[in-house]
Amino acid sequence: MIPVTISSGTDVFHDVDLEKSIANVEQIVAAAKQSYVKGAIPLDETDKLYDEMVKKIHDIVVMMKNPNNAYKFLKGKGIDRIIILNMDVPHEKLRTQLLVLLNTLFDIAPTTANAVIPINVVDKLLDIFENEDNLALKAHALDILYVWLPENPKVQARVMKLKGLEPFYHQISKLDTNVVHTLLDLFNKIVKEHLEIRSNIRPTSKTDSDKLILYQRIGLIERLSTTPVCNGLLNIFQTTWSYSTKDNDIIVPILNIMTKVKLFCLKNFQGNPKALELFNTLLKFVTDDKTKEYLESFKLNASEIETTLVEYVNSLKQVNDEL
Template identity: 45%
Template sequence: MEQNEPPALSEDLNVENLIQEIEHTTALAGKSRRDGNLSSDHTERLYDKIAVSFNDLTELIDVKNYTNAFFSQQGIDRVVIPNIRTNYPSLRLQLLSLLKTLFKKAPSTANAFIPTNIIDMLLDVFENDDNLAFKAHALDVMYQWLPNNPKLQARVMKLKGLEPFYEQISKLDSNVVRKLLDLFNIILEEHLHARNGKQKSKHDYEMFKFYQMIGLVERMSTPTVCYGLLNIFKDTIAFSGNSREIFGPVAKLLMNIQPFCLNLYKGKNTAIDIFKNLHDFFKESVEKELFKDTQLNVTDIDFILTEYKDKVKEHYKDEF
């Protein structure tokens, strides 16, 4: 729970001491890297020391909820921003952990105080870092930060679009894929609601225009996105053996994109094969009672998979 009362003196002192320690070591590490007068091992030890201090800071925030103290001491500007572009794995991990903890302990405060350009680092990690755990941490932060935040969504769409998200699917484990698909569904439904809802006030109209400007719905109708999403459905079988729950967000995604992508899939041999294989795999899983202990509605999932499997066999003139 977020706390609005002023932080106690001990909170300020503990947090301030760690912030000062990180500031001091960051300055030393930066000077060492620029001047090149110390060995690379020495510089790495300095960054490892910064990572340890970040870990201590994260634990204070997580265990004692010193979130207000961190923000009141300008922790983002003083220690996060100066280290945000680091490539040192230990430090990058701690930065991601700190951001996750801030959103977990005080989501609205974090949303208010953390600048939108930090999303650039998260996108870079998710798209380019080879460490799968780092990708998962970056997604955890975006999962908290992106929904109901059209300003941030606009930045993501302008910088990267949707491609990095579905292009990373094959590199992720089933639990991360499930969260990614869930996030995709949440944001798409948010846009559909904003675009289709009634504008009862000036604010509603302004939000409608803003979501329209982002253009997610329009982008959903493009072959690039639809065929990119098709690869997700192709990969689902590989993930399903590890996580039965992945069929839930997959089925919801199929329902959400049906108005945009189904016609593009019609008559395409690749799509025909993918949806047949996906439906066959699902039926086999049901027969083996693999969904017995889950909360999934197998009837609804079977219906949407059957609908796609049957309809993609129809001929459709591709106007694109």
């Protein structure tokens, strides 16, 4: 078994060698994996090694409060040496701490993190978000996607190629209110980004032309026009409206999404009595003067939202009457 250095409770705010800390984690990883594979020590002893890793990685997270350490960690291939190798280990606290570390790196050094983090890390994040039973792990994975995906078409393209939009709306019923809010807000950001790029970019240079082509290849707008995605969004609207209050603010990103997808999903909603019932209810909600003040406090255009909902209702009524 590989010898490892056990933590002595050193104050990490003082002079601590980051490289030594990374190397120490690598030693513990090697010992734990060797023991796990070969059965060299009992499983509970392996868990103790993973518990020690949790402490060490927490220390590294604290070190990241110094931006210089964040850059050193990224440039010293800390992502490859510590995070990627251990995101699949059967120890929830360890995986949670790894996600906290990754999120901290995006927070402290976003440009460098985006430049050096391998794109296949998003595969692991998606897998955690889609398949993990632990809701805290799902939330941490989504927090990272929230800062990594916007204005990052290459990573968005990989997400769309691997998973599409389905895992995101399929997970809504499994998430708590705060995580649902983050997910909906992320979706709003991405849709807005794609609509603006497609509407505003005029390929007058090769750079602009390449950017427009990249966004077109992602195909997000085309996906929004499909029946499965529109039905998935409608399910989100119905589910979240049932527990929406002015305290949790879930209605804010919901109304934002409704406004953005009307052009793509209105036809798909036609003939659906549940859709008509929902939009009628929401129209009554937004026409209340107190609701208008509430929406305006979030810099939403209450008049625009009301107009959008009127268009939804009138169109759906017309089709339903014809049927």
